[in-house]
Amino acid sequence: MxxxxxxxxxxxxxxxxxxxxxxxxxxxxxxxxxxxxxxxxxxxxAAAPLKAAKSRYTTSEKLTPLKDITGYNNFYEFGVDKSDPARNAGKLKTRPWTVKVDGACARPGTYNIEDVLKAAPLQERIYRLRCVEGWSMVIPWIGIPLADILKRYQPTSKAKYVAFETLLRPSEMPGQRRAVLPWPYREGLRMDEAMHPLAFMAVGLYGQTLLNQNGAPMRLVTPWKYGFKSIKSITRISFVETQPRTAWNLSAPDEYGFYSNVNPAVDHPRWSQASERRIGEFIRRKTLPFNGYGEVAGLYAGMDLRKFF
Amino acid sequence: MSPKTKDRLVYTAVWLACFAPIPWLVWRLLGDDLGANPIEALIRQLGVWGLRFVLVSLAITPAARLLRQPRLIRFRRTVGLFAFAYVLLHWCTYVGVDQFFDWAAVLKDIYKRPFITIGMTAFVLLIPLAVTSTNAAIRALGPVRWKRLHRLIYVIAPLGVLHYYMLVKADHRPPLIYAGVLVLLLGYRLVEALRKRAGR
Known part of the structure; x- marks a missing residue:
């Protein structure tokens, strides 16, 4: 590494x-x-050890076992079954890896991942992850704050949103050979969300580099939003003026909104979001607003979260 | 081997084949082979097996005609009852394990979630078919009324496929395969019925 x-x-x-x-x-x-x-x-x-300083972002909740974090994944680029990514992701080559940075910033360009990750030293953060499907995990991520990465490219005042894209490489990502989702996978955040201290770019978990099925070599982690916002294997970061289109929103606009904040009061049209099953537990637990990260609430002051789901 | 013994053996083999998914699922559950979310996996598996047996039960009549094997019909009741058993287990796992008898949540789901409303309707409609599967029930109802009642399966099967289709997030290919098989099986009956009418 x-x-x-x-x-x-x-x-x-x-x-x-x-x-x-x-x-x-x-x-x-x-x-x-x-x-x-x-x-x-x-x-x-594929996983190599990583050293990272502990951070103040932690929890006393029980960590989800590594085998569940690496064996139960939604990463449709490698197949739609939860066990497909662990089986099919081995072929993906994550080095060399470049990230295209473009749009409203002073330092656009194509950067090697090693260069992107120079933005800050690695730290460990233990976050809850809540999937839109109603299950959750507790994951010890290693990475750097997203804000530190974005600031290096000096976004201009026109940058109202930041858009991300996953690698498009059907030869190594067999799920991309069928149009299950509009490839490449796309996600986005409003600029103030992206700059929030909780937003994180992960390169590892459990003290090791990410396995491909978890989004190697780098993936977003926004713990107050449903898991699908945390886009994996990022190859492009664009600073844009208007709200970017996102993969799940393009696929089913009435079911997956741009914000997709964890919200027990706003159900998915087809199922309730009031509770979740923590992986490894039997009884469902109540889902918390913003997945328990109430410190982000200020980002959405005055917004109707039923409308902006 | 007397024909009767042979018949018993064949029947036992069919019964065991219908039952086999249960020990297989128990084995996978105990062996930690149902993934990180075994409850969801179990519900899915039981539901899919229920749908498969519904389709197999619908395939028996066309198969008996096309293969000129009228004795196949005698398996229809067993296969149909197994379909009900898998759907019942599917329902019990959802209510008793997934929701842990949170009846308020279950009722809200039935009321608010179209895919659960549809699945629940299919389940409820299966109950009278299972209850009237005995020889005594057939005698009591009389063959005409019994047959009319059991045509409910032509409604139940599409509801089951729709229930599956609606819960899928993005990849609709698997439920569409079931839909295709169902269209063939119901289409066969439609063609037969039209032919009969034309022949009159």
Whole structure:
């Protein structure tokens, strides 16, 4: 991983974690075969350890197990079943990775991800994630505040919204071969939402780099909004003047609004949003307004949240 | 082997095949193989099996005619009752496990969510068919009225497919496959009925 400056990398940083865990197997294989790199084909070793400082954004709630976070995903680019992404995301190559920054900013351009992530040191934040489908998780993310990234490109006064796009690469994202959603996946935030301290750009979770099914190499995390707002595998950031179109809103405008703030009082047309099942729990729990992140309420003062759902 | 023994064996095999999804689902549930949200997965699986058995029960009559195997008809009751059993389990898992007997929430769902209203209607309509499946019930109703009552399945099956179609978020292909099979099965009956009328 090249998240930090290349000069201070150690062996530990450049050895994928899974490979490290299998070091004995590797040695045995090497001895047995004499020449043996064949013994450690790195197919299941996509996650590498990441160091991050703890932040004040945490919770005493029980973390969702890693296997559920990496095995139960909505990432339609890799298939519509929850287990499809874990199965199909391995083919995606996340290096080299560039991010196109355009629109109303002083420093547009195409940047390497290593450069984008220089914006701030990594920190860990434990957030709740509430899916629009009525389930939730607690995830220890690693990343940097979105505001720190956006500020580097110096958005101008014309930048009222920021729009994001996911990679479009059907050869490595088999779900994109069918028009289940209008590809590429698109999301957006109002500028003040994007600059809110809770908005986060994640590059890892549970102390390791993101696996592809979780949106490697970098994905948005907006914990007060339904999970689909947290766009994955971002390749484009655009500063725009008008409210951008978003993938789920294009697909079903009466069901998925631009804001999509977690709101137990506003039901999805087809199901209630009053409660949710925390993954691993039996009894449903009550859903909290803004997913319990009441500090964002000021962003929506005076807005009718039934109309702007 | 006497024909009677053979008949029993075939019948037992059909019964076991209809029952097989249950131990399979229990096995997956206990083996932690239903994913991170096993309750939702279980509800989905039971619902889909209910729909499959409804369609299989509707396929028996055309299959018996087309394959010239009239004795196939004797499996219709078993398959139909299994369809009801899976739909009942689907309903029980939703009410008793997913909602944990929160009747207020269930009633609100039935009232407010069209896909649940439709699913619930299909379930309620299945009950009289299951109840009148015994020989005694057929005798009591008389074959004409019994047959008329059991034509309810021509309403129930489309409601079931619609219920499935409406809950899907984006990929409508799987419910459309069920819809296609249903159109074939109901279309066959329509053609037969028109032919009969023309023949008169």
């Amino acid at each position: 090249l998240i930090r400056h290349a000069g201070d990398l150690t062996d530990n940083d450049v050895t994928p974690h899974g490979l490290y865990l299998r070091r004995r197997e590797f040695m045995t294989g090497a001895i047995a075969l004499g020449t043996g790199l064949a013994a450690c084909a790195p197919d299941d070793v």
